[in-house]
Amino acid sequence: xxxxxxxxxxxxxxxxxxxxxxxxxxxxxxxxxxxxxxxxxxxxxxxxxxxxxxxxxxxxxxxxxxxxxxxxxxxxxxxxxxxxxxxxxxxxxxxxxxxxxxxxxxxxxxxxxxxxxxxxxxxxxxxxxxxxxxxxxxxxxxxxxxxxxxxxxxxxxxxxxxxxxxxxxxxxxxxxxxxxxxxxxxxxxxxxxxxxxxxxxxxxxxxxxxxxxxxxxxxxxxxxxxxxxxxxxxxxxxxxxxxxxxxxxxxxxxxxxxxxxxxxxxxxxxxxxxxxxxxxxxxxxxxxxxxxxxxxxxxxxxxxxxxxxxxxxxxxxxxxxxxxxxxxxxxxxxxxxxxxxxxxxxxxxxxxxxxxxxxxxxxxxxxxxxxxxxxxxxxxxxxxxxx
Ligand SMILES: *Cc1c(COP(=O)(O)O)cnc(C)c1O
Numbered sequence: 613x614x615x616x617x618x619x620x621x622x623x624x625x626x627x628x629x630x631x632x633x634x635x636x637x638x639x640x641x642x643x644x645x646x647x648x649x650x651x652x653x654x655x656x657x658x659x660x661x662x663x664x665x666x667x668x669x670x671x672x673x674x675x676x677x678x679x680x681x682x683x684x685x686x687x688x689x690x691x692x693x694x695x696x697x698x699x700x701x702x703x704x705x706x707x708x709x710x711x712x713x714x715x716x717x718x719x720x721x722x723x724x725x726x727x728x729x730x731x732x733x734x735x736x737x738x739x740x741x742x743x744x745x746x747x748x749x750x751x752x753x754x755x756x757x758x759x760x761x762x763x764x765x766x767x768x769x770x771x772x773x774x775x776x777x778x779x780x781x782x783x784x785x786x787x788x789x790x791x792x793x794x795x796x797x798x799x800x801x802x803x804x805x806x807x808x809x810x811x812x813x814x815x816x817x818x819x820x821x822x823x824x825x826x827x828x829x830x831x832x833x834x835x836x837x838x839x840x841x842x843x844x845x846x847x848x849x850x851x852x853x854x855x856x857x858x859x860x861x862x863x864x865x866x867x868x869x870x871x872x873x874x875x876x877x878x879x880x881x882x883x884x885x886x887x888x889x890x891x892x893x894x895x896x897x898x899x900x901x902x903x904x905x906x907x908x909x910x911x912x913x914x915x916x917x918x919x920x921x922x923x924x925x926x927x928x929x930x931x932x933x934x935x936x937x938x939x940x941x942x943x944x945x946x947x948x949x950x951x952x953x954x955x956x957x958x959x960x961x962x963x964x965x966x967x968x969x970x971x972x973x974x975x976x977x978x979x980x981x982x983x984x985x986x987x988x989x990x991x992x993x994x995x996x997x998x999x
Contacts, residue, residue: 617995621868622900624990626659626998627965628667630860634844635671637857641827646834649697649820651841652687653679658905658987659845659863660996662690668844669694677839681706684715697742697839701752707731711739716775718744720754722762725772732771740775741766743816745805747798749780756805760812767814776818776837777806784833785825785849795826799833825849828856846965847983851973861971863987864964865906865994869918869956871897872938881935882927887912891940893926898960901932905989906962909979917961917969918954936960 638648650673651657656664665676665687675695678684684696698717702710704727710717711731719725719741732739743763746753754762759777766774779802783791802821809816819835824843826833842849846861874894881887881895889895898916902908911929915922916936926937938954961969963986972983979986 613995617993618997620899620993620995621866621870622898622904622994623866624658624994624996625864625866625964626663626996627860627862627864628663628998630846630862630965631659631664631667631844632671633860634846634862635668635673637859638827638838638840638843641831641856642834642838647674647818647820647837649673649675649677649837649839650844651677651699651823651839653677653683653699653841654988655683657841657845657984658990660998661687662692663996663998664844665692665694666690674837677841678715681709681713681715685709685713688713695740708734711735711737714740716740716742718742718752718778720744720746720752720762722765725762725766729769729771738771738773740773742776742778742818742820743774743809745777745779745802747779747801747805748794749782751780753779756801756808759805760808760814763809763814763816764812774815774817776820777809777816778818778820781821781823781826781830781833783825784823784830785828785853787850787853795830795833799830823849825853829853842984845983845987847971847973849982849984851977861963861965863972863990864966864969865900865904865962865990866964867898867900867960867962869896869936869954869958869960870899870933872954872956880927882911882930884928887927887935887937889926889937889940893940894938894954895926896923896936896938896954896958896960898934898936899932900934900962900994901930903931903991904994905986905991906934907975907979907981907986907989910975913978914962914975915970917966918958920968922968 650668652661655661677697679700698715744753766772820837822838827840846859908929926935972986
């Protein structure tokens with residue numbers, strides 16, 4: 613990071629104590645002997661994979677999960693020695709990287725496994741693999757009936773080791789009856805599959821399945837290891853689900869007022885002229901826009917927080933700047949607001965752990981998405997400041 617970058621008013625503060633708090637919450641939901649694989653894909657859901665990984669490992673988690681080979685490489689280059697699971701399916705050109713960085717891929721087809729075996733053979737070292745069974749996610753993984761044969765192939769290979777057997781849940785966070793039945797069936801099918809693997813004389817290794825939804829709602833699916841992601845960053849995957857523990861958002865996106873002006877009634881603000889002042893109004897500009905990951909769909913809909921009070925956006929979010937309606941003198945609606953008080957340099961919170969600020973869940977509801985996407989979207993231009 614260039615030194616100038618850290619001086620930018622727009623920054624993502626990372627509350628590392630909240631990360632530790634959320635990990636404690638996860639630990640309190642699982643048995644002491646259950647291992648934890650922290651999902652740090654997508655740059656730790658936007659929080660910074662290297663920093664997040666170091667903190668989680670220092671707090672005793674067992675391994676890390678990434679989606680792209682390059683993400684695993686980044687952690688290794690940063691000196692991280694812990695096991696790294698590769699959740700995603702690698703491309704043929706990436707297989708050498710898997711071996712070089714000792715990533716443990718999820719694999720579910722013999723052809724992929726054979727290409728991994730070839731790559732491992734070239735290095736002369738054994739590659740640890742997790743047999744991925746598709747019990748209902750419909751993404752990657754083998755049909756349950758093929759698991760014993762594939763497991764046997766991995767076990768017989770001198771260059772592969774079956775380190776684990778796993779599956780993934782699409783609706784473990786849902787409270788609907790139909791979805792709960794679907795997950796219950798997945799768990800049943802997965803356990804049956806693991807049994808069949810054993811009956812074929814294959815040691816399935818670590819059994820794992822639980823994402824955040826299952827960590828919180830499906831203790832029967834914790835098995836040997838859980839793979840929480842979003843819950844570590846302070847959010848439940850679905851706002852409707854039961855919340856067995858209180859979580860704390862880890863990221864807070866902040867900026868500060870860079871420009872202030874008063875405008876007369878009837879003046880429009882920003883592209884498209886979608887916002888027009890009804891009265892004389894104080895308009896603040898902040899140097900943050902959709903290029904920073906502040907979704908343009910929040911235009912005229914989201915609120916920001918200044919000194920514990922909420923203010924609405926005025927007009928479209930631009931690529932790099934956004935305007936705020938700071939109120940009108942004498943306007944009843946704004947009677948409690950410090951109309952004249954606000955100055956250039958005033959801190960503005962866009963979302964995060966601050967009590968009065970929207971959280972990523974709230975912003976996601978406005979734009980029709982999930983907190984995952986809100987924190988992942990915060991772009992490279994925004995420095996992460998670790999507190
Ligand atoms: C992302 C991911 C997880 C973590 O999911 P959360 O919903 O964030 O807890 C676990 N397992 C796999 C395979 C994943 O891709």
